[in-house]
Amino acid sequence: MNPLFDNPDTEVCPACGSAGPLEIVYGFPSLEMMEASQVGQIVLGGCEHSGTVPAYRCRDPKCQHSWGDVS
Numbered sequence: 001m002n003p004l005f006d007n008p009d010t011e012v013c014p015a016c017g018s019a020g021p022l023e024i025v026y027g028f029p030s031l032e033m034m035e036a037s038q039v040g041q042i043v044l045g046g047c048e049h050s051g052t053v054p055a056y057r058c059r060d061p062k063c064q065h066s067w068g069d070v071s
């Protein structure tokens with residue numbers, strides 16, 4: 001487990017109901033963030049902060065719904 005990132009087990013996809021979504025992390029990725037994204041722990045959101053900035057993405061590849069708000 002990587003202690004840098006929360007595992008949002010309590011979040012549930014509002015579109016399909018899948019639990020435990022991927023956390024979307026914004027900003028220039030560190031090496032640890034790149035590794036975490038490669039093993040499917042997080043999603044890299046990039047540096048762009050225009051429009052909506054969702055906090056989570058559904059881990060179901062058929063859904064990929066994004067929701068939440070980065071605070």
Ligand SMILES: [Zn+2]
Pocket residue numbers: 013014015016017018058059060063064065
């Ligand atoms: Zn979903």
